[in-house]
Amino acid sequence: MPLQFFNTYSREIEEFDPGDSATRPIKMYTCGPTVYSRAHIGNFRAYIFEDLLQRHLELRGYKVHRVMNITDVEDKTIRGAREAGVPLQKFTEQFKDAFFEDAHTLRIKRADDYPAATDQRYIDRMIEMISALISKGLAYQADDKSVYFRINKFPDYGKLAHFDLTQLQSTGRVKHDEYDKEHIGDFALWKAWDEADGDVKWDSPWGPGRPGWHIECSAMSMALLGDQIDIHCGGVDNIFPHHEAEIAQSEGVTGKKFVRYWLHCAHLLVDGQKMAKSLGNFYTVPDVLAKGYTGRELRYALLRVHYRVPLNFTWEGMNEARESLARIDDWLARLRQIAKNGNVQGPTTAFDDALDDDLNISAALGFLFESIRETNRAMDQNKPFWISKLELTSSFRMKWHSWQKSARTHGAKRIGNAATNCASGSLHSAGKCATRKTGQSSRAALDPRSTFCVHCSSNV
Numbered sequence: 122m123p124l125q126f127f128n129t130y131s132r133e134i135e136e137f138d139p140g141d142s143a144t145r146p147i148k149m150y151t152c153g154p155t156v157y158s159r160a161h162i163g164n165f166r167a168y169i170f171e172d173l174l175q176r177h178l179e180l181r182g183y184k185v186h187r188v189m190n191i192t193d194v195e196d197k198t199i200r201g202a203r204e205a206g207v208p209l210q211k212f213t214e215q216f217k218d219a220f221f222e223d224a225h226t227l228r229i230k231r232a233d234d235y236p237a238a239t240d241q242r243y244i245d246r247m248i249e250m251i252s253a254l255i256s257k258g259l260a261y262q263a264d265d266k267s268v269y270f271r272i273n274k275f276p277d278y279g280k281l282a283h284f285d286l287t288q289l290q291s292t293g294r295v296k297h298d299e300y301d302k303e304h305i306g307d308f309a310l311w312k313a314w315d316e317a318d319g320d321v322k323w324d325s326p327w328g329p330g331r332p333g334w335h336i337e338c339s340a341m342s343m344a345l346l347g348d349q350i351d352i353h354c355g356g357v358d359n360i361f362p363h364h365e366a367e368i369a370q371s372e373g374v375t376g377k378k379f380v381r382y383w384l385h386c387a388h389l390l391v392d393g394q395k396m397a398k399s400l401g402n403f404y405t406v407p408d409v410l411a412k413g414y415t416g417r418e419l420r421y422a423l424l425r426v427h428y429r430v431p432l433n434f435t436w437e438g439m440n441e442a443r444e445s446l447a448r449i450d451d452w453l454a455r456l457r458q459i460a461k462n463g464n465v466q467g468p469t470t471a472f473d474d475a476l477d478d479d480l481n482i483s484a485a486l487g488f489l490f491e492s493i494r495e496t497n498r499a500m501d502q503n504k505p506f507w508i509s510k511l512e513l514t515s516s517f518r519m520k521w522h523s524w525q526k527s528a529r530t531h532g533a534k535r536i537g538n539a540a541t542n543c544a545s546g547s548l549h550s551a552g553k554c555a556t557r558k559t560g561q562s563s564r565a566a567l568d569p570r571s572t573f574c575v576h577c578s579s580n581v
């Protein structure tokens with residue numbers, strides 16, 4: 122099966138066309154955290170899905186250039202800093218640190234770039250883009266001094282969300298602070314400074330103010346990845362208005378298609394309900410660790426359901442994740458023992474092949490556990506056995522030995538240099554994941570520090 126993804130834009134499964142990425146990395150942009158509080162596990166479900174996507178693309182031989190933005194200026198960060206009585210940067214810094222700590226706990230591979238919206242380079246880029254949109258008649262400054270995108274002048278507005286603009290016009294009352302807009306759906310590109318913003322402001326041709334959230338992503342994506350990108354991801358709640366607005370802004374400026382594949386991760390529910398502080402079911406990564414679970418167990422629990430299916434997080438689910446991982450670990454320990462004496466060969470590629478189908482992790486894990494059942498039964502009966510359809514031969518022992526050796530060497534090197542990308546999965550370059558096919562990417566799914574392979578779920 123060819124590699125294929127469900128594209129939110131077309132609402133169809135599409136074969137992945139790498140374009141000219143034989144000569145360049147795949148350009149991937151993922152909307153990152155808004156650093157006004159610690160990210161919750163629902164946010165991390167989306168980041169883990171993006172991590173799986175990147176690792177699978179790399180397993181299939183592609184290089185990936187991934188950018189994840191940090192939103193450190195918008196209404197919530199400004200309000201938080203004001204209430205805490207500290208400068209914006211000091212306020213957001215603690216949550217940036219927490220984000221990286223949690224991402225590390227969950228073994229999420231680091232992006233190549235983490236641009237922050239308050240970086241002057243990107244503010245300049247946002248101002249440039251807004252100026253271009255005004256000169257094309259796609260944006261205007263209203264009486265309140267803020268600048269808005271004029272959605273009526275962009276015919277494709279609503280195509281991503283499959284949204285009918287006439288519905289928007291009939292949504293009734295205009296909020297009192299938006300009375301200066303021409304159309305209720307027009308969104309802010311530049312927000313004029315007011316007293317509540319304190320000293321959070323930048324100069325612009327339209328007076329002091331700050332960028333709107335949507336333009337931040339368009340500008341940072343364009344600055345780091347160019348006018349056009351291959352894959353853009355986020356949670357389903359980003360589709361409208363955030364991603365719709367990104368398309369309007371970026372394509373409004375360049376006249377070129379902004380994104381080829383839009384992939385969105387479904388919600389995380391907790392005990393069947395939306396996660397909310399008021400319901401007492403709002404969990405961060407440290408909350409889960411405090412109950413005695415590991416980052417690896419939480420990662421598994423958040424990863425094991427297909428990304429387009431809402432995932433119901435429960436404590437029973439966490440216990441199941443623990444049991445599943447223990448089962449995999451026990452199986453691998455037995456295989457290692459057998460490999461010392463016997464002749465075995467790597468297992469089927471069914472796991473990877475399932476992921477080719479729009480990252481079907483549920484099917485992939487199904488194959489894995491079927492394989493575990495079959496081989497455990499054979500081992501119990503002390504019979505020669507097969508891992509799936511492949512006869513076990515002498516190459517397996519060699520693979521295991523080099524894999525384990527590489528894990529130790531590589532892991533030690535990475536741990537010794539904490540500043541580098543300790544979650545980068547290059548162990549397979551020498552180690553050869555047992556599910557990897559000849560000719561596949563050498564940069565693959567193993568986190569050398571955590572010794573957990575996403576593709577074969579092995580613990581080495």
Ligand SMILES: [Zn+2]
Pocket residue numbers: 151152153190338363
């Ligand atoms: Zn974004």
